[in-house]
Amino acid sequence: MSTHDQKIVELIELLFFAYRDFVSDPDEILRGYGFGRAHHRIIHFVGRNPGIRVAELLDILRITKQSLGRVLKDLVESGHVVQREGDSDRRHRLLYLTAKGEDLRERLMQPQIERFASALDASGGDASSVYRDVLLNLVNEKDRAEVENRISRARRPVVVD
Amino acid sequence: MSTHDQKIVELIELLFFAYRDFVSDPDEILRGYGFGRAHHRIIHFVGRNPGIRVAELLDILRITKQSLGRVLKDLVESGHVVQREGDSDRRHRLLYLTAKGEDLRERLMQPQIERFASALDASGGDASSVYRDVLLNLVNEKDRAEVENRISRARRPVVVD
DNA sequence: AAAATATGTCAACAATGCTGACATATTTTT
DNA sequence: AAAAATATGTCAGCATTGTTGACATATTTT
Numbered sequence: 001m002s003t004h005d006q007k008i009v010e011l012i013e014l015l016f017f018a019y020r021d022f023v024s025d026p027d028e029i030l031r032g033y034g035f036g037r038a039h040h041r042i043i044h045f046v047g048r049n050p051g052i053r054v055a056e057l058l059d060i061l062r063i064t065k066q067s068l069g070r071v072l073k074d075l076v077e078s079g080h081v082v083q084r085e086g087d088s089d090r091r092h093r094l095l096y097l098t099a100k101g102e103d104l105r106e107r108l109m110q111p112q113i114e115r116f117a118s119a120l121d122a123s124g125g126d127a128s129s130v131y132r133d134v135l136l137n138l139v140n141e142k143d144r145a146e147v148e149n150r151i152s153r154a155r156r157p158v159v160v161d
Numbered sequence: 162m163s164t165h166d167q168k169i170v171e172l173i174e175l176l177f178f179a180y181r182d183f184v185s186d187p188d189e190i191l192r193g194y195g196f197g198r199a200h201h202r203i204i205h206f207v208g209r210n211p212g213i214r215v216a217e218l219l220d221i222l223r224i225t226k227q228s229l230g231r232v233l234k235d236l237v238e239s240g241h242v243v244q245r246e247g248d249s250d251r252r253h254r255l256l257y258l259t260a261k262g263e264d265l266r267e268r269l270m271q272p273q274i275e276r277f278a279s280a281l282d283a284s285g286g287d288a289s290s291v292y293r294d295v296l297l298n299l300v301n302e303k304d305r306a307e308v309e310n311r312i313s314r315a316r317r318p319v320v321v322d
Numbered sequence: 323a324a325a326a327t328a329t330g331t332c333a334a335c336a337a338t339g340c341t342g343a344c345a346t347a348t349t350t351t352t
Numbered sequence: 353a354a355a356a357a358t359a360t361g362t363c364a365g366c367a368t369t370g371t372t373g374a375c376a377t378a379t380t381t382t
Contacts, residue, residue, distance in 0.1 A: 004278075008274050010312045011289070011292065011296070012273050014308070015296060016202075017308045018299035018300055020223060021299065024301075036369075037369085041177075055328065065328095066331080089328080090378080090379060093328080113169050113170070117169060132171070132172060134288050134292045135175040135176060135179040136175060137279065138182065138276060139179055139182050151178075197337055198337085199338060214359080214360095215360065216358095216360085224338085226360075232337090252349070254361090
């Protein structure tokens with residue numbers, strides 16, 4: 001194994017450690033609600049994509065309808081998410097966060113924002129853009145354009161009650 | 162929310178997408194063995210830390226003894242991992258990969274190395290070191306020194322049969 | 323009218339976390 | 353030497369979140 005590969009192995013391992021700690025803060029908050037990581041993902045992506053369709057959410061999360069359904073049901077029942085009939089196509093169920101859902105989304109995100117802010121700060125310069133490039137290029141080539149588009153799309157400030 | 166925070170939210174989301182795709186290659190390989198992600202983690206960290214103690218592995222993975230035990234048993238039975246009595250302390254069970262285990266470790270790692278190599282390449286310059294810094298700084302402050310030490314520790318080329 | 327699509331639901335199962343209790347062997351402390 | 357602490361293993365049971373496959377309903381497209 002080359003020196004170059006050795007360095008990469010260190011990055012692979014670091015990604016594990018970083019991810020491990022990165023999700024630990026929200027995990028702890030979620031416990032207080034009786035929710036898990038799956039709930040977090042839904043809250044996050046619905047919040048960032050108001051009016052998202054179920055099929056889109058499935059494509060982002062790469063899980064099955066059944067897995068999503070179970071967890072989504074919890075969130076609708078707890079009043080964090082609402083479903084609306086599609087306008088152009090009434091088969092669609094468009095998903096939105098309620099004010100309560102949006103509050104939770106922000107609460108879960110807060111420690112992650114702080115963690116990233118410190119990490120970028122400690123890493124100096126324009127670490128942010130380099131780091132962003134690498135992450136984006138780790139995504140499957142075929143999904144890269146879509147992901148880039150999705151993350152940078154300005155969020156419409158829609159909260160439904 | 163500030164522009165700065167907006168940028169960070171994009172990174173948070175990207176981390177999800179990158180991780181999602183990053184683990185997908187090994188996941189597919191593992192299916193062929195009837196193994197899962199938990200098996201991969203053990204194979205990886207035992208391979209990188211030959212002679213590691215059970216307690217250390219638990220600390221890295223942050224799971225319980227029971228969760229580890231179940232999966233570790235599979236790997237011992239399949240002949241990928243062996244346990245040896247500790248030399249200085251005979252209560253210890255030191256873990257090693259067999260040649261078969263080492264082969265699998267490398268096979269699982271290969272697509273991840275390639276993915277990283279392309280991503281770093283596409284991100285130009287010394288993306289590697291910046292990226293590394295950010296990841297390391299995402300790790301909990303109290304664990305950072307230990308993680309840094311662990312990942313950069315040259316692996317003793319020990320394979321036991 | 324028929325076919326395709328979007329969503330929901332049921333039942334069963336698998337992987338991988340968890341808690342709590344307890345057993346054994348070994349080492350450390352008293 | 354006896355007692356306490358430590359490292360590991362194991363049992364039983366349970367929770368979360370993933371899976372497959374089948375089928376139901378409403379709606380849109382052909």
